[in-house]
Structures are given as structure tokens and as C-alpha cells.
Amino acid sequence: MTAPGLPPIDGTWYCDSWDPDLKILHRMRTTLFAGASACQRIEVLDTCGFGRMLVLDGLPQAAEKDEMLYARALAWPALLAVPGPKRVLITGGGDGHVLREALRFPSVTSVVVCDIDPQVTSVTQEHMPFMWDGAERDRRAEVRHADAWEFLGAAAPASFEVVISDITDPGGEGTASHRLYSPEYFRRIERCLAPGGVCVAQAQELSIRDFEHHVRLRRLVRDVFEAVRSAHVYVPSFGYPEGLLFASHDPARLRLARAEVEARLGEANLGGDAYFDASVYEAMFVLPPFIRAALDKG
Numbered sequence: 001m002t003a004p005g006l007p008p009i010d011g012t013w014y015c016d017s018w019d020p021d022l023k024i025l026h027r028m029r030t031t032l033f034a035g036a037s038a039c040q041r042i043e044v045l046d047t048c049g050f051g052r053m054l055v056l057d058g059l060p061q062a063a064e065k066d067e068m069l070y071a072r073a074l075a076w077p078a079l080l081a082v083p084g085p086k087r088v089l090i091t092g093g094g095d096g097h098v099l100r101e102a103l104r105f106p107s108v109t110s111v112v113v114c115d116i117d118p119q120v121t122s123v124t125q126e127h128m129p130f131m132w133d134g135a136e137r138d139r140r141a142e143v144r145h146a147d148a149w150e151f152l153g154a155a156a157p158a159s160f161e162v163v164i165s166d167i168t169d170p171g172g173e174g175t176a177s178h179r180l181y182s183p184e185y186f187r188r189i190e191r192c193l194a195p196g197g198v199c200v201a202q203a204q205e206l207s208i209r210d211f212e213h214h215v216r217l218r219r220l221v222r223d224v225f226e227a228v229r230s231a232h233v234y235v236p237s238f239g240y241p242e243g244l245l246f247a248s249h250d251p252a253r254l255r256l257a258r259a260e261v262e263a264r265l266g267e268a269n270l271g272g273d274a275y276f277d278a279s280v281y282e283a284m285f286v287l288p289p290f291i292r293a294a295l296d297k298g
Contacts, residue, residue, distance in 0.1 A: 005107045009158045014045055016239075017058030023211075024239045026060075037119035040168075044127040050237040052128050054095055056120070056168060058190065063237035064130060067097050071277040071282060073233035074244060075101040076165055078200040079108070080264045080281070081246070081253040082161045086110070088251075089192065091148035091180070092121040092202075096132035102164070103138050111141050112160075112239045118145040120286035123190070149179055152188035164191045165201035166214040181217060186224040186247075198254070199247045206243030207241045211291055215298035227251035230295055231284040244284070258282060 013025045027046045033044040046294060051064025062070070075098050079085050085108040090098050095116030095188065103113045115121065124131050135141055138288050144151065148167065170181040179185060189199050201221070204213040224230045225247035232241040239274040261278040265271045
């Protein structure tokens with residue numbers, strides 16, 4: 001097909017559905033999996049630009065060429081913030097790559113993944129094994145297929161030093177993720193955190209096009225935690241900078257000096273990584289003035 005002012009579009013293209021006013025096309029080689037679980041529609045596409053891509057309900061979640069950018073940005077700063085973190089909880093994260101990154105820290109003794117959809121786990125283990133890289137066989141890992149809301153409500157207080165919220169963007173009322181973007185959800189996380197613990201949450205787009213959703217979510221988190229810090233990471237396959245929220249009752253945990261980041265990366269044998277270092281850590285928290293103003297106002 002052709003469109004005015006655009007070159008011809010040939011072959012097979014996947015059009016994501018994340019925004020009614022903006023569409024991103026990915027040229028595909030083939031569809032590796034397409035099906036529906038009890039929770040959502042699941043697809044794995046082999047794309048020309050980004051390799052294998054996980055798509056849930058029409059929204060790209062992770063792609064072979066750049067998934068590590070998101071996974072490290074979500075997991076590593078929170079794990080670096082807590083000296084010698086041992087116990088980690090990941091809500092969502094059934095696709096494995098955030099678990100993989102948490103297990104890179106040798107001090108970690110247990111990581112619990114609580115994801116409601118077992119089919120996301122089985123499909124990615126079969127069609128996107130690089131996401132897991134053997135993490136499912138690590139004796140420190142436990143993958144539970146359960147409702148994160150209920151899991152948090154039943155968990156013992158102060159169970160974890162780090163909680164990573166890697167859930168899909170909020171759907172409408174009644175969807176699996178709707179109540180996981182609420183003050184009560186973050187209060188449940190707070191109750192599960194040990195003193196000085198850190199929470200990080202996937203926090204929607206943070207760009208010149210759309211930052212209002214992030215601002216609203218930040219407001220919810222700020223009502224629960226003493227210190228909250230916004231960050232962003234650009235994920236090319238998403239087509240926009242992804243917002244992240246880091247939260248703690250210890251403000252110092254969220255503002256590590258460069259030397260401290262370098263030292264803790266070294267202690268974890270993660271120095272020299274190709275995708276994350278102290279400079280990337282610092283850059284994640286550098287936001288343009290208009291976003292800083294919106295965050296201050298919000």
C-alpha cells in the first residue's frame with residue numbers, strides 16, 4: 001500500500017496499538033506464536049529491525065535487540081541502591097529478563113517473580129530463550145503464577161530489600177493491571193519492604209508527547225514513600241522514552257554518587273558492561289526542564 005508523502009510499504013508489517021494517534025510499523029519475517037491466555041493476547045514476532053519481539057494485547061513489551069536496555073535500567077539502579085541486596089520481588093516480569101538481571105548480583109539469595117499469566121512464561125521460554133538465559137534454572141529463582149495484588153497482601157512485612165514492579169500499562173477497570181496502579185498497591189509494596197528498601201516501577205511514557213500519565217503515577221507513589229525519583233530510558237523498539245519511578249523512605253538510596261555506583265558495580269562483577277555504567281546511571285535521571293517543572297508541580 002502507499003500513503004501520500006511516504007515511500008511504498010511492502011512485505012508484512014505489524015502495526016502496534018499503543019496510541020490511537022500514532023502508529024509504529026515493524027516489518028516482520030514471520031509470526032512465531034499467536035494466541036490468547038486467560039489474561040491477554042500474546043504474540044511473538046520475528047521482526048527485521050529488532051529480532052524477536054513479545055507483544056501483549058497489541059503492545060510491544062520486549063525485543064531481542066534492545067530488551068537489555070530496559071531490563072538493566074529497571075533492575076540495576078534499585079539493586080545498586082541497597083548495599084548487598086539479598087531478597088528481591090518482581091511483580092509481573094513473567095517474560096524473564098528482569099529476573100535474569102537481578103540474578104547477576106552475587107549478593108542476591110532469592111528472587112521471587114509473581115506474574116499472573118503462566119503462558120507468558122512458557123511462550124517466552126520456548127520462543128525467546130535469550131530473555132531468560134537460564135534464569136529459570138537458577139536455584140535462587142522462584143516463579144509464581146499468581147495475582148501480584150493478592151501476593152503482596154499475604155506477604156510477611158519487611159520480606160524484601162528490593163521490589164521491582166514490571167507490570168504492563170494499566171488497562172481499564174476490571175483488567176488484571178488496573179488496580180496495580182493505585183495507592184493501595186504501593187502501600188502493599190511499602191509494607192513488604194525492609195527498612196531502607198527500594199521500590200522501582202515501570203511508569204509509562206515520559207516524553208514531550210506524553211508525560212501526564214507518569215506525573216499522575218508519581219503523585220500516587222509520593223503519597224506513600226518519603227523519597228521518589230523519576231528516570232527514563234529510551235527503548236528504540238518502543239519508539240519513546242520509558243519512564244521509571246524509584247522510591248524509598250531513605251532518600252540517600254536514590255542519589256548515589258558516581259564513585260559509589262562504580263564501586264558497587266565492581267563489587268557485583270558488573271563493571272565494564274556494554275549497556276550500563278555510572279554514566280548511564282546518571283543520565284537516566286537527567287530530565288528536560290519542562291518535565292522537571294511538571295514533576296515539581298504535580
